[in-house]
Amino acid sequence: MFRRRDDASSAATALAEQDEKTPRDPQAKKGRPTPKRSEAEAGLRTRVTVPKDRKEAARQSRERMRSEREKQRTALLEGDERYLPARDKGPVRRYVRDYVDSRWSMAEFFLPYAVVVLVLSIVQVDILRLLSTLLFLVFFVLVILDFVRLGLGLRKALRERFPDQNTRGAVPYGLMRTLQMRRLRLPKPQVKRGERP
Structure with a gap:
């Protein structure tokens, strides 16, 4: 009894993966129920990991800014287009x-x-x-x-x-x-x- 449901769910997931790979006709039905709004919003939200210690968060922010400035400085010296400031790109x-x-x-x-x-x-x-x-x-x-x-x-x-x-x-x-x-x-x-x- 439970095994059939597992087989059905695995077949459904395999079919969904195959559908994602092949382009779908826009006029055709999607073949799955529309998710509830709460489920869709939960999927969009991502949890931000912020350190609990304020000093640690400030230190991480300073390190991140320092590395970005260093990338921009080397890009300015070498002419690397990827890391140039927006005014020079x-x-x-x-x-x-x-x-x-x-x-x-x-x-x-x-x-x-x-x-x-x-x-x-x-x-x-x-x-x-x-x-x-x-x-x-x-x-x-x-x-x-x-x-x-x-x-x-x-x-x-x-x-x-x-x-x-x-x-x-x-x-x-x-x-x-x-x-x-x-x-x-x-x-x-x-x-x-x-x-x-």
Whole structure:
């Protein structure tokens, strides 16, 4: 008596496993009763295992965050796309990085030039102060013109390369990358200067 029920239930489970493997016609009946709501919700809920000790939970959280930061740092240094931060992921951002890294730009020399101008402005010679201020203004105008040139060229290249994708925020991302010196850029440049992206 009990054996027949076991045989029937094992046959039903084997049939259910076979049904899961083969695609089912959407119009056909499913061949099993609909589960109760409480049973379905119980299947969806997963029990979260939280340590009972608050200090232990904080320590685990710190360790998890530290490992994620370490993965991101190594990804930024090596260019591994899987663990990059969200702002650096995707083919559009990679193309923007390669586009910027393959060109010379005035903006990457802005910070070293600003330091030189700052040192010259401290000197007590009036002519050097005036000259440093004028040179800084000229350099600043050149950087802005370089930004405009690079931004227009990058926008055009993105329209040609990714016509159907969302490229929102890609041009400012590239312009901010040009402000960093090439050696200090993260993710590290993957192309040489003059190389086509």
